[in-house]
Amino acid sequence: xxVTGPKGFRAAGVxxxxxxxxxxDLALVVNDGPLDVAxxxxxxxxxxxxxxxxxxxxxxxxxxxxxxxxxxxxxxxxGPGGFQDTHATAEKVAEVLGAxxxxxxxxxxxxxxxxxxxxxxxxxxxxxxxxxxxGPEAALNAATGVMTTDxxxxxxxARHESGWSVGGxxxxxxxxxxxxxxxxxxxxxxxxxxxxxxxxxLRAATHVTFDRLDVDGGTSTNDTVLxxxxxxxxxxxxxxxxxxxxxxxxHDLVLQLRAxxxxxxxxxxxxxxxxxxxxxxxxxxxxxxxxxxxxxALFGSDPNWGRIAMALGRAPxxxxxxxxxxxINGVTLFAGGTTAEDRSAADLSGRAIEVVVDLxxxxxxxxxxxxxxxHAYVExxxxxxx
Amino acid sequence: xxVTGPKGFRAAGVxxxxxxxxxxDLALVVNDGPLDVAxxxxxxxxxxxxxxxxxxxxxxxxxxxxxxxxxxxxxxxxGPGGFQDTHATAEKVAEVLGAxxxxxxxxxxxxxxxxxxxxxxxxxxxxxxxxxxxGPEAALNAATGVMTTDxxxxxxxARHESGWSVGGxxxxxxxxxxxxxxxxxxxxxxxxxxxxxxxxxLRAATHVTFDRLDVDGGTSTNDTVLxxxxxxxxxxxxxxxxxxxxxxxxHDLVLQLRAxxxxxxxxxxxxxxxxxxxxxxxxxxxxxxxxxxxxxALFGSDPNWGRIAMALGRAPxxxxxxxxxxxINGVTLFAGGTTAEDRSAADLSGRAIEVVVDLxxxxxxxxxxxxxxxHAYVExxxxxxx
Numbered sequence: 001x002x003v004t005g006p007k008g009f010r011a012a013g014v015x016x017x018x019x020x021x022x023x024x025d026l027a028l029v030v031n032d033g034p035l036d037v038a039x040x041x042x043x044x045x046x047x048x049x050x051x052x053x054x055x056x057x058x059x060x061x062x063x064x065x066x067x068x069x070x071x072x073x074x075x076x077x078x079g080p081g082g083f084q085d086t087h088a089t090a091e092k093v094a095e096v097l098g099a100x101x102x103x104x105x106x107x108x109x110x111x112x113x114x115x116x117x118x119x120x121x122x123x124x125x126x127x128x129x130x131x132x133x134x135g136p137e138a139a140l141n142a143a144t145g146v147m148t149t150d151x152x153x154x155x156x157x158a159r160h161e162s163g164w165s166v167g168g169x170x171x172x173x174x175x176x177x178x179x180x181x182x183x184x185x186x187x188x189x190x191x192x193x194x195x196x197x198x199x200x201x202l203r204a205a206t207h208v209t210f211d212r213l214d215v216d217g218g219t220s221t222n223d224t225v226l227x228x229x230x231x232x233x234x235x236x237x238x239x240x241x242x243x244x245x246x247x248x249x250x251h252d253l254v255l256q257l258r259a260x261x262x263x264x265x266x267x268x269x270x271x272x273x274x275x276x277x278x279x280x281x282x283x284x285x286x287x288x289x290x291x292x293x294x295x296x297a298l299f300g301s302d303p304n305w306g307r308i309a310m311a312l313g314r315a316p317x318x319x320x321x322x323x324x325x326x327x328i329n330g331v332t333l334f335a336g337g338t339t340a341e342d343r344s345a346a347d348l349s350g351r352a353i354e355v356v357v358d359l360x361x362x363x364x365x366x367x368x369x370x371x372x373x374x375h376a377y378v379e380x381x382x383x384x385x386x
Numbered sequence: 387x388x389v390t391g392p393k394g395f396r397a398a399g400v401x402x403x404x405x406x407x408x409x410x411d412l413a414l415v416v417n418d419g420p421l422d423v424a425x426x427x428x429x430x431x432x433x434x435x436x437x438x439x440x441x442x443x444x445x446x447x448x449x450x451x452x453x454x455x456x457x458x459x460x461x462x463x464x465g466p467g468g469f470q471d472t473h474a475t476a477e478k479v480a481e482v483l484g485a486x487x488x489x490x491x492x493x494x495x496x497x498x499x500x501x502x503x504x505x506x507x508x509x510x511x512x513x514x515x516x517x518x519x520x521g522p523e524a525a526l527n528a529a530t531g532v533m534t535t536d537x538x539x540x541x542x543x544a545r546h547e548s549g550w551s552v553g554g555x556x557x558x559x560x561x562x563x564x565x566x567x568x569x570x571x572x573x574x575x576x577x578x579x580x581x582x583x584x585x586x587x588l589r590a591a592t593h594v595t596f597d598r599l600d601v602d603g604g605t606s607t608n609d610t611v612l613x614x615x616x617x618x619x620x621x622x623x624x625x626x627x628x629x630x631x632x633x634x635x636x637h638d639l640v641l642q643l644r645a646x647x648x649x650x651x652x653x654x655x656x657x658x659x660x661x662x663x664x665x666x667x668x669x670x671x672x673x674x675x676x677x678x679x680x681x682x683a684l685f686g687s688d689p690n691w692g693r694i695a696m697a698l699g700r701a702p703x704x705x706x707x708x709x710x711x712x713x714i715n716g717v718t719l720f721a722g723g724t725t726a727e728d729r730s731a732a733d734l735s736g737r738a739i740e741v742v743v744d745l746x747x748x749x750x751x752x753x754x755x756x757x758x759x760x761h762a763y764v765e766x767x768x769x770x771x772x
Contacts, residue, residue, distance in 0.1 A: 292759070297767065305498075
């Protein structure tokens, strides 16, 4: 019970034959109402995949009935033909469900620059509609159908005490990056909400979750997070309650994405506090999180704080070398412009690593969720064409 | 004949015992005049090593007589004690040469956050002064004494037809980055030049050479490029001539730095043209050059232009997806918003790879010199504490 955990949703995941391997590669999520409200956030990459351009138009309308997702191809950089393929996919779903094409969002993930095998996609839609179900197996199949180099499906669910809930799945393994980690995620809720409230709640939730996951600095052409509200619980939460539960489920999914990201051997939280602004805290944390010398040191379980100092010192933020402190796993290694405790005091042998930088110039803070840079990352990304 | 190629210079490189290995670790370059003019450019990292802070003060004066450099320790993030160590090193050199301490620049490279073994440094200065010589062996020893993970010394030399020349050496293997690749370089010339002209010529030369080398996005705490002019040729070139020869020698050194950078198996030129401004061309080229998914694809000899499209689309520059084209090794793979030639047409099996992106919105261009991201990079940087 995840994406179909909230009342009013059915899902399916099928093997449409888009992937040569015969693995599940097409997913469908349908909102049975009574409401058909939705919100979405999309990649900020200038080069947007056809399904992103399409789904952005869908979200400008008032209604969203269904989302169809495929792995096995990103349908990005595919020109007008690729956009027609996305449109045809939405039309096919709409036709089978008895809705309008403009009420169907489309998400794609996989190799950039290749056209999709449309006969397989369209017949896959037929199979998916037949397989639609509100049970946990159908939800799991949907979460599995969007996987690329993910090794396991990512699902999450949370229930509010007043009788409504939020569920969802996500995929993403590389190209996880600034401004929406490269990924697709569909969230559902049976709360009653209007479009504007849902949109604000989603943006607030992604701002501190999906936007803070940064594995390799990449920003995909296809990043999409959608939330669909069915209203089937009959309960209308406050905007704060809605934001809180969406944040909780999104945070859960983000930690799963990080744990399964390509080649990761460390789960690294980079927290920057004492910043002059939240933007400063984010950019400093991101600069540290994306630095390959920091990431390789962490892979080697090496508390080489000098590389963290080097990285933060090149971030475009208000930084005073004399007030900065750097702690790793609770041990302060740099403070007052010089060495503090000996680096040998910091134990980085475990998988979880916490880097805390206090800039000492303000009171804002932010955490970026990242990983190390391992041999497996290089292997996977030099051998796998995606 | 390199750093001592131009008339009026002597150099030395000795094993001072800073490195436990007993390798050469201290270098000295002395300007015997008649002029003692110099210019320098330094890291833009906010966290600056003690020798950078010191040498910046030296460059504010009119005279520079000598540069002392050490490997085996960066003397960065070492507080007031570290600054005193740098000052004591300059004083020692000044005392032995009969100059003022403020006429002696200091450069250090190695692990951040450790104090230098000062008895070794100071006795090393004595040895270096005794070993000073204008011959090629002394120049080679100086170039070798600054090496850290470099596998070979980098030297360059060029002579102008009117009878003056530029020579120099450089070191740098990782942390090669924006705004001065992390490195140290000492250039010499026997041209006659005033300080202001020399400074402008150096800045123009580094702007298109050292500033354009970007192996891993890191910006060191210690980056320094110095040029010393002896005037011993008696020839005063125009500023354009001086800039041209400094650029030629700097470019030669940059290509050597790239070829020897940590774990590199590919020499990659990323050229962005058709940009709305030079700044746009630089930021787009740099974003591509620093992208780990691009770098790992190049390591795998994979012409995965989709990752280049992804990377450029997230660069903060004026970009129109419809006018962008991407070519690798002369084969256009993306144009007009969609696939052009098949990716199999691009052969990336050799060491040299040329990525050319035409943004199609202007007439400015820039080239960033970078590498791939290999297993060896991860190995070296997770195992070597620097």
